[in-house]
Amino acid sequence: MSEFxxxxxxxxxxxxxxxxLASVLGAVQKQHRIVRSAERAALAACGSIALALxxxxxxxxxxxxxxxxxxxxxxxxxPVYYKIAALWGAHDGSLLLWVFVTSIFSGIVIYQNRFRYxxxxxxxxxxxxxxxxFFLCLNxxxxxxxxxxxxxxxxxxxxxFIPQDGRGLNPLLQYWAMVIHPPILYLGFIGFVVPFAFAxxxxxxxxxxxxxxxxxxRWTLVPWMFLGAGLxxxxxxxxxxxxxxxxxxxxxxxxxxxxxxxxxxxxxxxxIVQERKGMLKVWNVFLIMITYLLGVFGTFITxxxxxxxxxxxxxxxxxxxxxxxxSAVFFVSMYLIIDRLPYLKSERPLDSVLSRESAFLFNNLVxxxxxxxxxxxxxxxxxxxxxxxxxxxxxxxxxNNVNIPIGLFLLFxxxxxxxxxxxxxxxESLKKAFFWPVIFSVPFCAALMIAGMRDFYAVVSxxxxxxxxxxxxxxFYKGASVRAKNTGESFLSAIVNLTLKNKRRYGGYIVHVAxxxxxxxxxxxxxxxxVQQKLSKGESMHIGRYMLRMVDYREADTPNYQLxxxxxxxxxxxxxxxxxxPEKRLYKAGDQQTTTEVELYSTPKEDLYxxxxxxxxxxxxxxxxxxxxxxxxxxxxxxxxxxxxxxxTLLPDRKGAFVTxxxxxxxxxxxxxxLRIK
Amino acid sequence: xxxxxxxxxxVALVGLYVLTPLFREPKGxxxxxxxxxxxxxxxxxxxxxxxxxxxxxxxxxxxxxxxDADYGRLGAGYKAEAALVLQKLDQLGAxxxxxxxxxxxxxxxxxxxxxxxxxxxxxxxxxxxxxxxATVPGKKFCADCGQRLA
Numbered sequence: 001m002s003e004f005x006x007x008x009x010x011x012x013x014x015x016x017x018x019x020x021l022a023s024v025l026g027a028v029q030k031q032h033r034i035v036r037s038a039e040r041a042a043l044a045a046c047g048s049i050a051l052a053l054x055x056x057x058x059x060x061x062x063x064x065x066x067x068x069x070x071x072x073x074x075x076x077x078x079p080v081y082y083k084i085a086a087l088w089g090a091h092d093g094s095l096l097l098w099v100f101v102t103s104i105f106s107g108i109v110i111y112q113n114r115f116r117y118x119x120x121x122x123x124x125x126x127x128x129x130x131x132x133x134f135f136l137c138l139n140x141x142x143x144x145x146x147x148x149x150x151x152x153x154x155x156x157x158x159x160x161f162i163p164q165d166g167r168g169l170n171p172l173l174q175y176w177a178m179v180i181h182p183p184i185l186y187l188g189f190i191g192f193v194v195p196f197a198f199a200x201x202x203x204x205x206x207x208x209x210x211x212x213x214x215x216x217x218r219w220t221l222v223p224w225m226f227l228g229a230g231l232x233x234x235x236x237x238x239x240x241x242x243x244x245x246x247x248x249x250x251x252x253x254x255x256x257x258x259x260x261x262x263x264x265x266x267x268x269x270x271x272i273v274q275e276r277k278g279m280l281k282v283w284n285v286f287l288i289m290i291t292y293l294l295g296v297f298g299t300f301i302t303x304x305x306x307x308x309x310x311x312x313x314x315x316x317x318x319x320x321x322x323x324x325x326x327s328a329v330f331f332v333s334m335y336l337i338i339d340r341l342p343y344l345k346s347e348r349p350l351d352s353v354l355s356r357e358s359a360f361l362f363n364n365l366v367x368x369x370x371x372x373x374x375x376x377x378x379x380x381x382x383x384x385x386x387x388x389x390x391x392x393x394x395x396x397x398x399x400n401n402v403n404i405p406i407g408l409f410l411l412f413x414x415x416x417x418x419x420x421x422x423x424x425x426x427x428e429s430l431k432k433a434f435f436w437p438v439i440f441s442v443p444f445c446a447a448l449m450i451a452g453m454r455d456f457y458a459v460v461s462x463x464x465x466x467x468x469x470x471x472x473x474x475x476f477y478k479g480a481s482v483r484a485k486n487t488g489e490s491f492l493s494a495i496v497n498l499t500l501k502n503k504r505r506y507g508g509y510i511v512h513v514a515x516x517x518x519x520x521x522x523x524x525x526x527x528x529x530x531v532q533q534k535l536s537k538g539e540s541m542h543i544g545r546y547m548l549r550m551v552d553y554r555e556a557d558t559p560n561y562q563l564x565x566x567x568x569x570x571x572x573x574x575x576x577x578x579x580x581x582p583e584k585r586l587y588k589a590g591d592q593q594t595t596t597e598v599e600l601y602s603t604p605k606e607d608l609y610x611x612x613x614x615x616x617x618x619x620x621x622x623x624x625x626x627x628x629x630x631x632x633x634x635x636x637x638x639x640x641x642x643x644x645x646x647x648x649t650l651l652p653d654r655k656g657a658f659v660t661x662x663x664x665x666x667x668x669x670x671x672x673x674x675l676r677i678k
Numbered sequence: 679x680x681x682x683x684x685x686x687x688x689v690a691l692v693g694l695y696v697l698t699p700l701f702r703e704p705k706g707x708x709x710x711x712x713x714x715x716x717x718x719x720x721x722x723x724x725x726x727x728x729x730x731x732x733x734x735x736x737x738x739x740x741x742x743x744x745x746d747a748d749y750g751r752l753g754a755g756y757k758a759e760a761a762l763v764l765q766k767l768d769q770l771g772a773x774x775x776x777x778x779x780x781x782x783x784x785x786x787x788x789x790x791x792x793x794x795x796x797x798x799x800x801x802x803x804x805x806x807x808x809x810x811x812a813t814v815p816g817k818k819f820c821a822d823c824g825q826r827l828a
Contacts, residue, residue, distance in 0.1 A: 001681075003681045004681050004684055004685065007681075007685045007688075008688070011688065011689065011692065015692065015696070018696070033699045033700055033702075034699075036699035037696055037697060037698075037699040040696045040698075040699060041696045044695055044696055047692075048688075048692070051688075209719075209720050209723070210720075210723050210724075210727075211719070211723075275727065276727060419743075421743065421744055421748060421752065422731065422734075422735075423752055423755060424748070424751070424752070425744075425748060426745055426747060426748050428745045428747070429744050429745045429748045432743070433743055478741040478742060478743070479737070479741060481741075482737065482740045482741050486740075
């Protein structure tokens with residue numbers, strides 16, 4: 001089966017190269033049949049990769065340890081679902097999954113547009129195939145999951161080697177969120193190749209009007225949603241598995257996922273300005289290129305071993321190849337952008353600073369500044385090593401000091417942006433728009449101060465959350481009121497129909513609510529408490545309103561690991577709420593890694609997070625590390641709202657929704673009037 | 679042995695699937711250039727965007743988000759933009775008969791494709807000398823404006 005898998009991978013690589021050459025040749029010679037053949041080759045490459053992936057899954061499930069990937073990422077005692085998840089438990093298999101996800105995206109785009117955008121599609125196929133062939137090349141020749149294990153004999157000859165058992169899946173990865181987190185993150189990372197491919201094709205064909213922008217609208221939202229969901233799932237995994245009490249540690253790999261999400265967010269906003277006003281064309285092409293490259297950069301960080309991280313596959317030899325690829329993409333794209341500048345001229349200048357356009361522009365700049373700050377902090381160890389010969393890392397304090405104010409400013413813009421009208425807003429209109437949000441948020445801020453909240457950032461954050469929430473609620477309320485009045489619908493059905501009629505705007509507002517909810521959760525960090533204490537049986541410790549009483553300790557053996565757990569009774573305000581059993585595990589396979597299994601008592605108000613750190617005092621005491629983390633629940637809940645809001649914007653349009661909007665008689669008469677005047 | 683057979687079969691199937699289009703003209707074979715975005719597409723898209731801007735403006739005004747002065751000024755701006763686009767569309771003759779315009783585009787492209795002079799509109803169809811809309815052969819009057827036809 002490994003030979004078959006390897007062959008499928010090689011076939012896919014050849015098909016990818018053929019599709020690349022044939023699509024360019026077909027475009028240059030304007031030979032439709034060559035382009036069609038190229039598209040079929042690309043689709044066949046997807047099928048071939050799917051076969052290769054299925055072969056590896058089969059090898060994992062049947063525990064064929066003659067294959068190096070299976071031997072290094074799985075073992076016999078693993079449950080079947082973890083055996084499948086072991087596909088991305090080691091570097092080479094994870095790259096195959098990456099290639100598979102890329103091919104799925106490419107295949108869907110090519111199939112979906114087989115009768116559309118015939119002028120651009122050959123170049124879209126070419127870009128998709130360059131991307132696919134690059135990763136296939138790495139997967140085949142530098143990090144092949146189908147490699148066989150061999151051992152050297154005394155006479156120097158090599159022979160096949162089949163170990164009794166595999167080294168096992170990294171215990172840290174044996175968690176449900178980790179099973180779905182990598183594929184979701186990959187969908188996000190690599191999905192940006194589609195909008196980039198269209199942007200590139202638009203540059204090559206000089207079709208830089210609105211059509212490429214309209215085509216990629218959904219193709220930008222989908223990876224953006226997956227990347228966001230992947231980020232939060234990664235946080236959930238870190239929170240439950242790492243046992244340090246938090247969910248975000250500014251780890252290089254976390255940062256690598258955050259950066260394309262930030263630029264992708266900027267693109268989602270600025271593209272609206274181009275659609276409606278014909279502005280920011282160069283900026284949009286540049287942004288989507290940067291977003292795609294940051295996705296590749298994330299892969300580079302994870303796989304190159306350049307930077308140490310809890311998530312990274314260390315010391316892989318792929319680093320230089322990523323650098324060559326990223327440089328080539330950057331320089332070719334920049335050349336094209338510069339060469340096509342005459343086609344990318346703005347159709348109008350910025351009318352006023354007090355306008356929706358400038359709010360979008362501000363939002364873009366701030367997002368880019370945030371992205372640069374994260375980039376700088378992430379790459380600082382490498383840069384400092386180049387300059388000073390000494391690796392210096394910047395820790396969470398740097399990232400927090402820089403990014404908290406930037407994040408709060410972004411939150412402010414989230415609220416303020418929708419209050420501006422397009423083109424120009426008078427101060428009078430602004431006063432009107434700001435009235436209710438300010439009326440609610442200023443007293444709220446005062447109330448927080450009176451209640452004793454002294455953390456500056458927390459007060460600002462909560463106040464801004466109220467401000468943004470009021471602006472969004474008012475948008476829905478006023479919109480639904482007007483609709484209900486015009487159509488005679490009930491208020492509730494007016495809200496639903498208003499959203500469905502303008503899914504993009506109101507879906508976007510739902511995502512804004514999600515951002516507010518996530519900020520509420522993040523702000524909870526300012527009030528975290530932690531206590532570490534040694535307890536003997538019968539003793540207790542206090543943290544906030546909670547008391548933990550040590551009841552029992554036990555050890556047990558399972559096929560996969562040995563465990564030691566303490567039994568604690570958790571009391572809140574003197575009332576027993578539940579019994580908690582945090583564990584420490586020693587995994588038998590591979591490096592015999594130890595992990596901590598956190599016990600959580602989660603409520604919307606706060607999480608009681610308990611870790612069993614180990615046995616102390618020669619078995620007489622047990623080290624307990626307890627945290628009270630307020631409002632963490634809202635981070636996960638906000639992520640769910642974000643996915644919901646994005647899905648609303650992605651809902652298909654009803655038939656005929658693309659027809660030119662019909663104007664009312666008075667509006668049409670207005671245009672007639674203008675025509676006469678002219 | 680089995681693996682070799684499976685690989686050979688796979689290559690044969692893939693080869694057949696990929697290379698067939700090279701020897702068979704796909705259905706409705708149009709030149710790749712034919713479906714490129716035209717000036718007409720651009721103007722029609724622009725018109726749709728401006729109309730939706732006007733509708734949004736109207737809605738935001740009803741929501742009480744805009745002062746009367748802002749509403750009047752922005753509305754006039756959009757209407758001037760729309761007027762400009764409509765004028766250009768008129769010049770292209772598109773507003774009166776989009777189908778005819780598309781037919782014309784296709785004829786021009788086909789003419790370019792075969793290096794032959796652009797073909798005239800399809801025989802049997804004519805347009806009204808007054809309003810430009812398509813007329814049905816044999817009819818005495820234009821169905822749109824009532825102009826007597828020759």
